[in-house]
Amino acid sequence: MFTGHNVLLVSSIRWPLTAKVALAFLRHGCKVEAVCPRDHPLSFVSGVSKIYPYHGLDSLTSLYAAITSARPDLVIPCDDSVVWQLHELHRTKPELRPLLERSLGAAAGYETVACRAKLMEIARELHIRAPQTIEIKDRADLRAWFSEPNQSTNSGVLKLDWTCGGAGVQIAHSLAEAEQGLALLHRPATVMTALGRWLLIHDALAYWKWKNHKQPVVTLQQFVVGRPANAMLACREGKVLGMVTVEVLCAQSKTGTALVVRQIDNDEIRRAAEQLAARLHLSGFHGLDFMIEDATGNAYLIELNPRLTQLGHLQTAAQGDLVGILCGASHEVPPAHNKTFIREETIAFFPEAIFSSPNPRYLDTSYIDVPWEEPKLVIELMRRDWRDRGLLARLYRAVRPPKKTAVVFSGVAAAGARRVEEPASVPGRG
Secondary structure, X not given: OOOOOEEEEEOOOOOHHHHHHHHHHHHOOOEEEEEEOXXXXXXXXXXXXXXXXXXXXXXXXXXXXXXXXXXXXXXXXXOHHHHHHHHHHHHHOHHHHHHHHHHHEOHHHXXXXXXXXXXXXXXXXXXXXXXXXXXXXXXXXXXXXXXXXXXXXXXXXXXXXXXXXXXXXXXXXXXXXXXXXXXXXXXOOOHHHHHHHHHXXXXXXXXXXXXXXXXXXXEEEEOOOEEEEEXXXXXXXXXXXXXXXXXXXXXXXXXXXXXXXXXXXXXXXHHHHHHHHHHHOEOEEEEEEEEEEOOOOOXXXXXXXXXXXXXXXXXXXXXXXXXXXXXXXXXXXXXXXXXXXXXXXXXXXXXXXXXXXXXXXXXXXXXXXXXXXXXXXHHHHHOOOHHHOOHHHHHHHHHOOOOOOOEEOOOOOOOOXXXXXXXXXXXXXX
C-alpha cells in the first residue's frame, strides 16, 4: 500500500510544474526522488533526495534502473511520453506491475488512455457529452466528413496520438485546411528530428520516440465553439479522491498550455470524471480537457491526460492540494498544516504567464504560483527560456523564431459553473 513516504517523479522535459509538485510532496512529508534530464528545474529544489539521469540514448533502461534503485511507493509521470514508457515497462517487467498499477491504474485501461478514439468510444458508452470523433486514415475520410450536411459548415480538430501540450493538434476550418493538416501530421519522423530535439531542448525521450515510432493514428473531432476547461483528478482504484476544475482565460495558443485560469465548480465535469475514473479504474493523477460551449454552457469532454497537470500543487481553499489528498488516502500521512490558501478566483502560472500573457491585467488580480520557498528555483525559472540557452538552440530560434500566439478566451462563466467560494473556517493566507 502507498504510504506516501517515497515518491519518484519522472520528467522527460523541463516543465516548471514538476518542481512545484516536488515541493508539494515535500510539504506533505514525502521523500522525493526524480528521474529527469540535466539542467531540469528539479535540480533547483533543495529537498529532492536524489536525481537519477534520464539517458537520451537508452532512456527506458535508465528509467527502469531508477525505479529499481529508488524502490518508490508511487511513480508520478509528469509528461505523456513518460506514461508510454511506463506502459512499456508494465508489459516487459512483471515485477514492476503492482507498483505501476498503483501509480497509474488498472492495465486494462492503458490502451484507452493512449488512444483518443477509444476514449471517445468509452465516453459515448457512459453517456458523457463529447464531440463526434472519427479516425482518419486518408484524405477520403476527410472528404467524407466535410461532405456531410451537418459538417460542411463546421470546423474540425485533427489530433495525433502520442502527442501532448497542444503539439500534434491542428484546427481546420475547411477541407483544404484539413488536408494540409493531415499531411503535416502524417509527415514521417526522422532520426535527424530526434537528434535535433535531443540537442536543442534536451528531450530525453526523443530517440526512444523515434525508435518506437508507430504508424500515426490521427482522429478528427468536431469543433466545439467555446472556451477550454481543465480538471485534474487524484484517484485511487477507480475512485476520485479530489479534483480541481478551472476555466482557461488565457493560453499559449488556441490548443496550447493554459497560462491563466479561473477556478470553477461544474457538476457535469465532476460526473464525467467520476464515471471515467471508475470505468478505467484509474489511480494516481489524471487530467481531463473539456470545451464549454458558448451557446449552451454544456461541457464537452475532448481529451484525457494520463499524468500530472498544472493543477496538482495548488492549495485551494476548498480542499487543499491534490498532492496532499493522494498522500492522505492511506490514512498514514497527516495533512500538512500550511495556511497559505489561494483566495483569488484566478490563477496565473509562473513563469509562463509572466512572459507569455498578452493581457497583463490578469496578472494584477490573479494568484501567481511563484515557489518563493525556493529562491534558487525562482531565479532559474526567471532566466532566459531554457530552449534559448544553448548556442545551437539560439541559432535555430534565429532561423525559426517562435510564434507569439497566446490567446485570451472571452465570455462569461459557463452555465452550470460557479465561482469557488472559500469556507468561512479556512484561515487566510499567511
